[in-house]
Amino acid sequence: MDRTIIEILEQAGSQDPTTLKIAEQMLRQWETQYGFYTALFKVFSNNSFTINVRWIAVLYFKNGVDRYWRKHAPGEIALDEKEFLRQALIAKFDEPVNQLAIQVAVLIAKIARFDCPKEWNSLVPTLLEVIRGNNSLAQHRALLTFHHVIKALASKRLIADRRIFQELTLNIFNFILDIWNNYTESFILLILSGANDHPLQEAIQKALLSLKILGKLIIHGFPKPSENQRAMLFLKMIFDRIRTILDCRKNFMSRGLEVEIFDKFIIHLTKILQGVLEIHPFCYVDLIPTTLECSVFYCFTEIGQSLVFERFIIQCLNLFKEILQTNVYKPAKVIQETKNLLTLRAHQLKQEFFTLQILKEICIRLVTHYFVLTSSDLEIWNTDPENFGFDDCGESWKYSLRPCTESVFLALLHQFKDIFSNVLVELMQKHYQPVHPNDFRGILLKDAVYNAVGLAGFDLYDEVNFDQWFSTTLKLELNDKSNNYRIIRRRVCWLIGRWTGVKLSAEYRPELYNLMAQALRPDEDLGVRLAASDALKLAIDDFQFNTDDFIPYLERIFSLLFCLLKEVNECDTKMRVLYVLSFMIERVGNGIKPHISSLNAYLPELWQESKNHNMLRCAILSTLVHLEIALGSDSIMLQPLVIKVIELSCDMNQEEYIYLLEDGLELWQALLQNTPYQTPAIMELFKKLPALLESSTENLKLCVYITEAYVLLNPEELMCERGSGIVESFKSIIGDLRSDGIIIVMQLLELCLITAPQSGSQFIKPLLLKIFESVYEGDEYPMVWTAYLTIVARILLNSRDIFIQIIKELSKRLGQEFKEDFVFAQVINSYIDHMPLVTQHKEKKLLALALCSLLDVNSPSAIFKKFPQIILNIVETLNDITKINDMGCSTDSLMIDHHHSPSQFEDVGYETEHSLRKRRVTFNDPVHCIVLSELLQNQLSDLRKLLGDEQFKLMMLEINPDLDQQLKEYISI
Structure with missing residues (x-):
């Protein structure tokens, strides 16, 4: 083999x-x-x-x-x-190929996670023995393996596993610490002695591996590192090691040698500090002053910055920020007395460190050094302005310097608002005056100050008169078209966007739109145009946005944004601009109608171009949804593209559907709600719904709403020709639905019964047995009960034959001993008993109408046995729905005035074609066109004629006298 x-x-x-x-x-x-x-x-x-x-x-x-x-x-x-x-696997450690050695180490660690220590108690002693040996290669491979084993064991989270790892840590920590010290001292001495690269690299690699092991042990192996003397000694040593290794790194660089391994070593030292601070914040309290001093020295002094590299600065600043933001270092956040002492200590140490002078220096350094655009930033702007224009987001502060410094700035600002605000105001005053276009350094400093003021907008609310600043300086700076001033123009657009939601009076909004329109001109720098686009998004998104103020600029801005959309090449940038257009369409509504022809012509091309970019396609879908809503019935011009988009987005055979389905369903719903009439293409889309329903109930609500729209759009075609698949889908999933899912499905079924009483009853017939069975058993949640009872009531009103058929089917399912009359009686008893739980007047009247329809001689004897309870429920319903009108007469409050007609409803300005169709159906609903008291009067009169006076009087005597008195208020007997 x-x-x-x-x-x-x-x-x-x-x-x-x-x-x-x-x-x-x-x-x-x-x-x-x-x-x-x-x-x-x-x-x-x-x-x-x-x-x-x-x-x-x-x-x-x-x-x-x-x-x-x-x-x-x-x-x-x-x-x-x-x-x-x-x-x-642990018989020898002599693998010469490093990449294979790593894979073997990972392999051993995976097994160790299952078997160590119970089935593999020899693993750790063997590794430690090899590490103690003199074979250099075997020592390195054993350290590499031990690192991965410790990493795997530290990841286990069960209490028993954590206890075992803590015991292991106590046994090996001192040994690993000594190993690390020895290797670290060795490579430092080798550097100082000018040794060649090979022994140096070997020593520092072993030191790094042992450091990684120490990191896992101290973070996950000690319940409280502060209770172990050597653990705390190691943490304190880290700061000295950082200084020493940084000096060695500088020495190495001066010799023109590679320093990557030094960078890894230093970064891992800071990662250990971050891990302890995150997992054991109370154990870190005594290290707060040293950490802050180290961070300030290396990040905010000239001497320190001469030693460091960018990733190390990011690590230091993130440590710095974590100390500022750790909740347990804030007195108000802690309740327990024992912790509160450490909290107060941490708070005191922070307050003692952050003196007025230090805070001022940090603020000035952040703004005038870290916020200043670098030559590499400007190079990216020149070569790739689309990517340069993106604001960093998410957790980019963890690995990118600019967002890192901005997040530190905001953390300091929020804790030391008064001091930072004063410094920022001083910087604003210093850089308030216009800068000469040739003063490049001055332009960069002004850009940095504006960046800080934009970030601190809400904190500077009382310090800055933004209206005055906007109408004077900022406006003038936007009009300076010199090349160097593009930096200021871009920043001013960004600044205006940030401050619009903070402090800009409504009277200046039109001027804002005018300035952004100027900044969007095709001859402007692309970075400026993108910033203006973002600023417009923020301005339109503000709660003070007034459509009337914006309308005069709508055509111009829409046209400029559309040109920008066509000009940019990156899909992310197109998506960014498209979202601004989409949001604008949403806010101005049908005011966009005169201006969308060009966008409508371009979107098919953009959809085709975005074939491999699903996020851009999501943006296009969102735009189409807003266009459908804004255009209303005029959205018919979009239908060729919209139907094509829906076909792809909602097709489970396409890979893209995973990304596009939710937006595609929303577009589908918007299409149906706004189309004035059905088309073959729209009806053909319906065949995709059953598969979507059966695959997952995640989008059940949207699928039901779409089906509802089809029912109103073309009820006969749907129910008689296309709908059998959707009913079968509901039948297969209804048993797995929660209460809210059952309710929305029942609401759809009820709409079918209202829209087309006869064909609707046949259409939903496959689902009726389950509904009747639930009513028979009587163990559902009240809201679900109401939903089920409305269906039963509609069937009684629409088709007594189908009602009887379902009773027969239910009787067969229950068994031969359950006769049809018994099942019928049980369903009606359950119906009557649960009717008082129905609280909505509309549903209650519907149930009462159905009960009235049963008051005839053809009904089974069970109806007459329950005659007093039936009358009680009907009278209670009449009590609820009867109101006194302006003429002092009793009226059915749910009736639509007989003077109204469908044509008059068309004159009312409804939001969508869908809502108009729904109103027309409502007009024909028995609940709104049959007077309950009149129906009851007619039914009882007919019953009296058929039964005879004597038998009818005997039946009426069963009614409680109080109820009889109430009944006579509504009918004459």
């Missing part, structure tokens, strides 16, 4: 797809065979084979551990094979 495996492994590295596929199939067949992983081990541990074959062997072994090493896993590796592999 070994020879065969080697051949298959060679084929698995082939570039020929056919050969590769055959090899993968064969390896997949062997995955659960006894001895397969032993054979793989023999391959990757044998140096005589090619690196490619050994690499594939170790990867398959590693993947097999993930799948088959766990106890009781399907296809679990045999116990004796596991035991052999555990011992074989």
Whole structure:
């Protein structure tokens, strides 16, 4: 088998797809065979084979551990094979190829996470023994393996596993700390002695591996590191090591040598501090002064900055900010007395450190050094203005210097508002006057100050008269068209956008739109135009936005934004501009109608261009939704594109549907709600709904709303020709729905019964048995009960025949001992008993109308046995819905005035065609066109004639006298 495996492994590295596929199939067949992983081990541990074959062997072994090493896993590796592999993997540490050594180390760590220490108690002692040895290569490989093992064990979170890891930490921490110290001292001495690169690299790599082990141990291995003397000694040593290694790094750079390994070592030192601060903040309290002093020295002094590199500055500033923002260092955030003492101590240490002078220096340094655009920033602006224009977002402060410094600035500002505000005002006053276009340094400083003022907008609310600043200086600076001043023009656009929501009077809004329109001109720098686009988005998004103020500039701005959309090339930038257009359309509504022809012509092209960019397609979908809503019935001009977009977005056979489905469903709903009439293409889309419903209930609500729109748009075609699939889908999922899902489905079924009483009853018939069964059993949530009862009531009103058919089917399902009359009686009893739980007047009247319809001689005897309860429910409903009108007469409050007609409803300005269709259907709803008291009067009169006076009087005597008196207020008997 070994020879065969080697051949298959060679084929698995082939570039020929056919050969590769055959090899993968064969390896997949062997995955659960006894001895397969032993054979793989023999391959990757044998140096005589090619690196490619050994690499594939170790990867398959590693993947097999993930799948088959766990106890009781399907296809679990045999116990004796596991035991052999555990011992074989740690028999020697002499792998010469570093990348393979890493894979083997990760492989051992994966097994250790399952088996160490219970099934593999020899692992850690063996690794420590090799680390103590004199074989340099074996020592490095053992450290590498131990690092991955410790990393794997530290990731376990069960209490028992954490306890084991803590015991392991107590046993090995001092040894690893000594190892780390020795290796660190060694490479420092080697640097000072001018040693060559190889021994130096070897020493620092071992020091880095032992440092990574120490980091996991101190963060995850001590419940409280502050209670272990050597743990705290190590944390305090970190700051001295940082200074020493930075000096060594500078020495190395001066010799023209590579310093990447030094950077990794220093960064990992700071990561350990961050980890302890995050996981053990109370243990970090005594380190707060040293951390702050270190951060300020390296980030805010000339001497310190001569030693550092960008990533280290980011790490220091993030440590600095974390101390500022840690909740347990804020007295008001802590309740427990024991913690409160440490909280007060931390707060006191921060207050003592942040003197007035230090805060001023930090603020000035942040603004005038870190916020200033660099030559590399300007180079990006020149070569790639679209990407330069993006504001960093998310967690970019963790790895990017500019957002990092901005987040530190804001953290300091919020805690030391008065001091920072004063400094910012002084900087504003210093840089208030216009800068000469040739004073490039002055322009950069002004840009940095404006950036700070924009970030601090809400905190400077009382300090800055933005109206005056806007109408004088900022306006003039936007009109300076010199090339260097593009930096100021871009920043002014950004600043106006930030301050619009803070403090800009309504009277200046028109001027803002005018200035942004100027900044959007095609001859303007692209970076400025993008900033103006973003500023407009913020201005339109503000709660003080007034459509009337904006309308005079709408055509011009819309046209300029459209030109910008066509001009930019990056999909992210197109999406950014498109969202501004989309938001503008949303805010101005149908005011956009005269201006969208060009956008409508361009969107199909943009949709085609965005084939491989799903996020841009989501933006296009959002824009189309807003256009549909804004255009109303005129949106018919969009239909060719909209239908094409929906077909792709809602097609489960397309890969893109995962990204586009939700927006596609919203567009589909908007299309149906705004189309004035159905078309074959619109109706053809319906066939996609059943599959969407059956795949997941995640979008149930939207799918139901879309179906509802189809019911109103073309009820007969839907129910008679196209709708059977959707009913079957509802039938298959209704048992899995929660209460809210059942309710919205029942509301859809009720709409079918209102829109087309006869065909609607036939249409939903497959679902009725489940509904009647639920009513029969009587164990549902009240809101669901109401929904079920409305369907039963509609069926009673629409088709007594179908009602009887369902009763017969229910009787058969329950068994022969359940006769039809008994089932009918039980359903009606449940109906009557639960009717008082219905609170909405509309539903209650519907149920009362259905009960009235049963008061005839053709009804089963169960109806007359419940006659007093039926009359009680009807009278209580009459009490609820009867109002006294202006003439002093009693009226049914749910009736639509008989003088109204459908044509008069058309004169009312409804939002959508859909809502108009819904109103027309409502007009024909029995609840709104049948007077309950009149129906009751007619039913009882007919019943009296058919039964005879004597029998009718006997039946009426069963009614409570008080109820009889109330009944006579509504009808005459």
